[in-house]
Amino acid sequence: MTHKQGSTARDHQPAEMALRAGTPTSPAVWRSVDEFAQTPAFREIVEREFPAGASELAGSSRRDFVKLMGASLALAGAATIPGCRRPDHKILTYSQIVPENIIPGKPLFYATSVPLPGGGAEGLLVETHEGRPTKVEGNPLHPNNRGRCSPQALASPLTIYDPDRLKFPVYDNPAKGKVAASWDDFALWSTEHFAQYAGDGSGLAFLVEPRSTPAWEATKAKVQKRYPNARWVSYLPAGSDAANEGSQIAFGQPMREVFDFGKARVVVALDRDFTEGEAGAIANARGFGASRRVWKSTDSMCRLYAVEPSYSGLGGLADHHVRLAPSQIPAFTVALAKAVLGSLNDAPLRAAVEAITLPDTSAFDSLPTETKGKSFVQLLAEDLLAAEHLGHSLIAVGKTQPAAIHALVHALNAALGNTGSTVRYIEQTGDLAAPVMAGLRSLTSEMASGSIKTIVCVNVNPVFDAPADLGFADAFAKVPARVCLSVGKTETSEASTWALNGAHWLESWSDTVANDGTIAPTQPMIAPLYEPAKNDIELLALLAGDEAPDGFAIVQQAWAKALGMQVVDGGFGKVWKRALRDGFLPDSGGTMSTPKVRTIEVSRALGAMTFAEAPAQGALDVVFTTGSIGDGRDANNAWLQEMPHHMTKVVWDNPVVVSPATARALDLEPDSYEKKRQPHARMATLRVGGRSMELPVWICPGMADNVAVVTLGYGRTTAGVVGDGVGFNTYALRAADQGALVRSGTLARTGKSYPISSTQNHWSLEGRYSLARWLDKPAWETHAAKAEAGPTHGRVEDPFDTSGDDGALSVAEKLGELTHTPANLSLYENPMNEGRGNPVAGSEYSKGLQWGMTIDMASCTGCNACTIACQSENNIPVVGKKEVAKGREMQWIRIDRYFVGDSLDEPDRVINQPLGCTQCENAPCETVCPVTATVHDREGLNVMAYNRCIGTRYCMNNCPYKARRFNFFDWAQTKTNGGLDPSYVPESIRNATDNGGQGSTFNQNLIPPRLLAKLDEVQKMKQNPNVTVRGRGVMEKCTYCLQRINSARAGAKVQGLDTIPDGYFQVACEQACPTESIVFGDILKPDSRVSNTRTSQRSYMLLGFLNVRPRTSHLMRVTNPNPAITAPVDTIAAHGGGHGGDHGDDHGDDTHSAPADDHSGETHSFRVDPRRRLDDDGYALSLNVLGTGVHL
Structure with missing residues (x-):
């Protein structure tokens, strides 16, 4: 829960922002500022079934529309452009020579891996159909992933089939300008050009992304051998040196942590979300999620303290959440160290921290506690020092904090006995140990002075993302020969002499090293789509003198050398084949160490620190971070652009995010929500370190005051049709000598506004206070023990027992309406079930396979992996920023984010609730469909017959969960932001209608589908052939991955199995979830995972009082507050x-x-x-x- 600081924000709220009154034990639950304010427009959108504006086709003036249509009709003829018709389909034979191992219709899976920015890797399985990769999944054998996956890896098929990627080398000919070339042309040019640097390398520079793998190090050694004096610079635009420098201080060498949450009982996260955006994120999410789940009254769980400026995905799960400006976290950490070390035997370090005089600490000293006379920091220290927690706690600090604080945290973990238990270390090697910005700074100076004559940029884009104060683009232009390798178009490739088309990781050989040191191969799933593309190690090998570089041979030779073998050895062949089969090299994990802390160096670094005063309205803390598209490399990936931010729910944009109090103080509150108007943010000028930029400002509850969070990676100009012009290039505000945190920023309103698309008000449900449920652990232990001793919840025995003691109710159900209403028994006999209990014996629902799902809100971080996995598996289209603003997003599974509490500025907690179609047994949608396009099958699924659907949307209107999606236009058939089809519409008309791009002012959806740009053939390759691509006018929803159920049924039949065993397959969302929050299976099998979770005392059905009997149930969150800080509530x-x-x-x-x-x-x-x-x-x-x- 969030801890209030001083006077509550509610004391300062204007009258129109007054929340509906909550009670001490039933606090208000809300999703947005508009809902908190309860404006009339918001109430209308909640009360009507369709999102505001979803049905309106407005967007351009009638005159513009008629003008364009008149020209179009004259061009193509009225008969050829019907406004809404099913697309033509052509049937082609599979006439190529089919490889022996390919069975049409049956996918093959191959193990591979992908490197992560800044180090680490994900081990993956890739599903291929007839030789083309269509779906990425986590490798269940890989130690890092264990079958789970990140949204970025899941979205990678969209990148390999990106029609805007570089297809061939482009040479900037001094006489002719940019001309198409080939790799043979480049090989001839490079052989002659780079010969002048052989044996020396002066004047030559390589700018690369930080990596350290056997193949990479071997190739790098060859380059440095041929060019010994060449500059080799590694660069990560959104990286930070603080972690490496902190471990250098503490241990004498750069190291990274490897956490073991299975042993942790208390976790303290200081401005760090270790479940997202770092090398070990997937493993951390899985381990931490498991540590938060309880099933019985006697189960233990870890306690999480989160101290951060804004809610992270991890912070939303915190038992104690402290909103604190990042510049104040160093003081908080030192105060915590004083309290901890005072009871331990580390005298030198204790003396060092005691000697530090902290500035005003009222921001965290005033946090309320249940123990009089003791501060929050003291009670947190006592929790860490408890005998049962020594050696079983964990403290982690984020990249916004200085190196000395990182070193102090390492020392605290050692002093508490955590090192070697919950925290182990692995050495950083190669480029991963190098500074991320210092090399770029010096390289830019050399380019500007003319010292660098040739530069080779490998998978980096510094023309776009280099700090503004360096002037990299101008210096880059002064270099006579500029070579750039990239998969997609970039600003750097556009400014290069040679723009080389790189091979995607799904079509090339390489290797990776995971966070724990596990080595894995990267093997191609398909030949390069645009031959003969090369990847990074192949290009570097070519420049090192290899006439015909082959990634396969490079990796094999590097591995054989690392293992002390020869490639031709039979023993190596066995190791290699097993690595390809399993997806990683067995027993290759790095050596974990428990290094001794250098107390003197840590003390010296702490003594040199200066502590900042608290930020103010005229001196904001500005935090630079990244979002779904990373540092900008995934800007042309539409799935990631349309993935809602886990807190703001903003898509297709990167506004500055501030707290409600800061927005009020600076007069930056957004316009109130209006039914027929896209939400608009106030524009403001953000000034940081002498640089300024106009940006939209968005409000997010739960943020620290006087803090501005700025997202990097947007504002691309050479990304492609999807990514160009989306958002703002905030790299222009960064300086090379500043990290992720910059002090003394200012925000000043400009008087302008800017449209923002946010999904936080979409699909809002009534009955909010009973949808998201939680219970403190002491109360859970009491009520769960009582339930375990009595009858399990099931059939209702007394339909009029409303006391809450009915054994038919689970502990979670007692938190809802069912304790105050008669039991949900129908007046009419239901042939399938009896109230809330089991199905009637002999009914369809009592035999065979009956599918169900549970979703655990105790571990969901809102990462959206389930959303992207579903989108990839089920051919779900993107709709673009303007259509999302109208509530027309098509994702089948959404994550409703709820704030809890009566304060807009300081909500008590955040709860994430994934929700798709719940497959109701008494489905309201089925009774209203006039053509029976949605019906129930014998296995309890609510299925769709797409070719029957006539688009009445009655089913959508009657769905209490608002889980159905309607294809207003041909989004699945046309190109995102693609504009008009050049084969139908002449250039003059295309130009007149502001064709294409995210910033287009004309509503191109009003144009008949045949005139819109269609998907390229290469884009169609990403689609799952087992799932129908829906057309315009068709309703769709979650199907529980029916195609996977059918495939499993066929597989079980071939194997002679009587039924589909539990765990035989997984649905897409379940398979991807990093925290393993989703469980799917047969609910009739008493020993199945889903049966056990569904009958858990934490299980309840959303809107259960409606008696629609959803097959998807949710598991309430159990919180574990420190009773000395917050008294548990029953x-x-x-x-x-x-x-x-x-x-x-x-x-x-x-x-x-x-x-x-x-x-x-x-x-x-x-x-x-x-x-x-x-x-x-x-x-x-x-x-x-x-x-x-x-x-x-």
């Missing part, structure tokens, strides 16, 4: 579960006094929902009927 007792008819005192307030009128001696007491009384006029009016005896 929300069930306060909510109404487990009390008598008069409710006693369990509600925790003083509103239960006896009524003045006892109605002839009888005392009546009625519970009133305070939020509903404010929201629902009819409900409030009905309270008059109840008379006296009404209480909250």
Whole structure:
């Protein structure tokens, strides 16, 4: 929970921002500022079934539309451009010579790996159909992934089939300008050109991305041998040297941590989300997620403290969340060190921290606690020092913090006994140990002075992402020969003499090293689409003198040398084949060490630190971070562009994000939500270190005040049709000598506004306070133990028992409406089920396979891996920024992010709730479809017949979960931001209509589909052939990956199995989830995972009182607060579960006094929902009927 600092933000809220009243034990739950304010426009969008603007086709003036259509009709003829018709399909034979191991219709899976920016790797399995990769999944054998995957890896098929990627080398001929060339042309040119540098290398520079693998190091050695004096510079635009420098101080060499959450009982995250964006993120997410789940009353779980400026995915799971400006975290860490080391035996380090005089620490000293006389920091230290937690805690610090604080955290982990237990270390080697910015700074100076005559840029884009103060682009232009290798178009390739088309990792040989040191091969799934492309090691080998570089041979030779073998040895052949089969080299993990902390050096570094004053309105903390598209390399990936940010839910943009209080103080609050108008952010001028830029400003609750978070990677100009012009290039605000945190920034309103597309108000559901559920661990232990001793929840025995003690209710269900309503038993006999219990014996739902799913909110970080996995598996299209603004996004599974609490500035907690079609047994959508396009099958699935659907959208209107998606246009058939089809529309008309691009002002969806640019053939290669591509006018939704169920059924039949075993296959979202929060299977099998999780005491059904009986159930979160800091609350007792008819005192307030009128001696007491009384006029009016005896 978030801890309040001083006066509450609610004291300063204007009247129009007043929240519906919550109760101490039933706090308000909300998703956005607009919902918090309860504006009339927001209430209207909640109450109507379709998102505001979803049905309107406005977007251009009628005159513009008629003008274009008149020209179009004249061009193509009215009969050839129907507005809405099914596309033509051509049937072609598979006439090529089919390889022996390829069976049409049956996918093959190959193990491979992909390197991560800044080091580390993901071990993957790639699904291929007839030789083309279509889906990326985690390798279940790889130690890092264990079958899980990141959104970026999942979205990579979109990159390999990107029609805007470089297809051939381009040479900037001094006489003719840019001309198409070939790799043979470049080989001839490079042989002659680089011969002048052989044996010396002066005047030659290589600018590369940091990597360190056997093949990379071997190739690098060859380059340096041929060019001994050449400059070799590694560069990571969004990287930070703080972690390497901190470990250098603490241990004498750069090292990185490897965490073991299985042993951790207390975790402290200081401005760090170790589950996302770093080398060990997938392994960390999996381990931490497992440490947070409880199934029985006696299960233990770890406790998480998060101290950060804004909610991260990890911070949303925190038991104690402290919003603190990043410039104040060093002081917090030193204060924590003083409290911890005072009870330990590290005298030199204790003396060093005691000698530090901290500035004003009221920001965290004033945090409220349950223990009088002790501060939050003292109680946190006592928790770390508890006997049962020594050696079982973990402290982690993020890249915004200085090197000395990193060194101090290493020392604290050692002092607490964590080193060697929950924290181990592995040495950073090669380019990963080099500074990320110092080399670029000196290289730029040499280029500007004319010292560099030739530069080779390998998979980097410094013309776009180099710090603005360096003037890299101008210096780069002064270099006579500029060679750039990249897969896609970049600003650097555009400015180069030679722009070389690089091979994608899915079409080339290489190798990787994971966070724990595991070595893995990268093997091609397909030959280069645009032959003969080369990857990084092949280009470097070519320049090192290899006439015909082959990635396969390079990797084999490097591995054989590292293993002390020869490639021709039979033993190496066995090792190699096994590595290709398993996806990694067995027993290749790096040597884990427990280095001794150099206390004197740490003390010296701490003594040299200066501590900043708290930020103010005129001196903001500006934090530079990255989002879904990373440092900009994935800007042309539409899946990642349309992936909502885990907190702001913004897509296709990178606004500056500030707290509500900061926005109010600086007059930067966005326009209120309006039904027919896209949300608009205020534009402001952000000034940082003498540089300025106009940017939109967006509000996010839970942020520290006077902090501005800026996302890098947007504003590309040479990315492609999808990425060009999206967002703002905030690299222009960075300086080479500044890290991820910059002090003394300012924001000043400009008077302009900017349209923002955010999904946070879309698909909003009523009954909010009972949708997202949580319970403190002491209350969980009490109620779970009681449930375990009594009957398990199942069939309702007493349909009128509303006391909350009914054994039919799980612990989680007692937090909802079912404790205050009669049991959901129909007046009519249901042939399939009995109320909330098991299916009727002999009914269809009681036999065979019955599919179901559970989603655990105790471990979901909102990373969106499930969303991208579903999009890749099910051929789900993107719709673009303008269509998302109208509520037309097509993702089948969304993640609803809920804030909890009565304060806009300091919500108590954040809960993520993934939600797709819940496959209701009593599905409301089926009863209203006039053509029975949506029906139930015998295995309990709500299935769609796309060719029956006529697009009435009645089913969408009747879905209580708002899980259905409608194809308003031919998004799956046309190119994202692709404009008009040049084969139909002449250039004059295309130019007149502002053709293409994200910034287009004309609504091109109003144009008949045949005139729009179609998908290139290469783009169609990414589609899953087992899933129908839906056309315009068709409704769609989650199918529980029906194609995978059918494939598993066929596979089980071939193997002679009577049924599909549990775990035989996984659905896409379940397979991808890094924290393993999603479980799918047969709910009738008593020993299946889904059966056990579904019958858990944490399980409940969303909107269960509707009796639609969803097959997807959610698992409530159990929190583990420190009782010395926050007193645990028994929300069930306060909510109404487990009390008598008069409710006693369990509600925790003083509103239960006896009524003045006892109605002839009888005392009546009625519970009133305070939020509903404010929201629902009819409900409030009905309270008059109840008379006296009404209480909250």
